[in-house]
Amino acid sequence: MPALTYPDTPEAMAAHLKRQLRDIVPEVELRVKAEIACEVNRLKRERRALILGHNYMEPALFHSVPDFTGDSLQLSRIAAKADADRIVFCGVRFMAETAKILNPHRTVLLPSPKGGCSLAAAITADEVRALKALLPGVPVVTYVNTYAEVKAESDYACTSGNAAAVVRRVFAEGHDRIVFLPDEYLGRNTARETGAVFVLPVRRGDGTLGAPDLPPPPARAIVGWPGRCEVHERFTVGDIREARRQFQDVVVVTHPECSPDVVAASDYSGGTTDMIRYVQGLRGGRVMLLTECTMGDNIMAACPKVEMLRLCSIRCPHMNEITLEETLASLRLDRYPVEVPPAVRDRARVSLDRMIATG
Ligand code: 13P
Ligand code: SF4
Secondary structure (H helix, E strand, O other), rough: OOOOOOOHHHHHHHHHHHHOOOOOOOOHHHHHHHHHHHHHHHHHHHEEEEEEEEEEHHHHHOOOOEEEEEHHHHHHHHHHHHOOOOOEEEOOHHHHHHHHOOOOOOOEHHHOOOOOOOOHHOOOOOHHHHHHHHOOOOOOEEOOOOOOOHHHHOOOOEEEHHHHHHHHHHHHHHOEEEEOOHHHHHHHHHHHHHHHHHEEEEOOOOEEEEEEOOOOOOOOOEOOOOOOOOHHHHHHHHHHHHHHHHOOOOOOEEEEOOHHHHHHOEEEEHHHHHHHHHHHOOOOEEEEOOOOOHHHHHHHOOOOOOOOOOOOOOOOOOOOHHHHHHHHHHHHHHHOOOOOOHHHHHHHHHHHHHHHOOO
């Protein structure tokens, strides 16, 4: 995939942004953003940097500076092949950490130290070790939305783009139980897709973990964890009903971090890039995306045949920390470098290599 290119002058950049954003951002703001973006791109060349931009980045950034845009899986695959001096990851910490694990000898920068994730914060390496002690020999599949210490305790990583493929692969290797961490809803949705029973470990009164109630073999089971995405857990079946009441023809597209009921009530569910591909394939009509709201704005220009219903206002507070201004400061000041201790990195890499190779 060739790297994206952008206009060199602020005037041409402002015109480009205006075309992409179809009046989403006021013109006066676009001019300011265009100036910053041109300076980011100049510094990017000077400092031999590669900028990766997740699909949830603010629209002006998304359309003006990343060499590559995409979902967690695509950006991990690109990071794995990077040969730039530095990688600036316009996404959240777990994504930049993944790029660092795959590029231990390059500088990886996260433009804001506040780019966290409620899922990554939902589980610790100690909790994974406790689960493994309860379920000896059961393979651990970990969502990429976790920190390196948790991945280091895992056998496989996955993203929403290949969770079902990774789980099928592990079942096909002869296991009939899998630990799947930490997103409960992605776990439940993946269990439904792969024909497995979903169970949660028991939390005892004293706070320790107890073994889950597993179905007898040959039934396949996924043992999950009660982590949630603070953005996607807010969408409800009522939101979908209301949209369908107002617009009978609306096509509803959901991210699998939404609850199973919301996913079941939608027309299509997939990771961020799968959602984009699905919408691009529609012949026309109205679309409601139930995911981080910026993405609808980001893909409007690439989906001219559909009308994107802008009914959503839920922004991921962590992704929101990554702005063009912070990206410029990151390049200028080489901030904020992401580090992963070698012992953790080498163990986490095993699970990431399997993720990159699957699906
Ligand atoms: P994708 O892997 O689909 O890009 O999603 C990442 C994420 O954080 C979704 O909330
Ligand atoms: Fe994490 Fe949810 Fe934000 Fe994605 S949208 S980075 S899962 S908090």
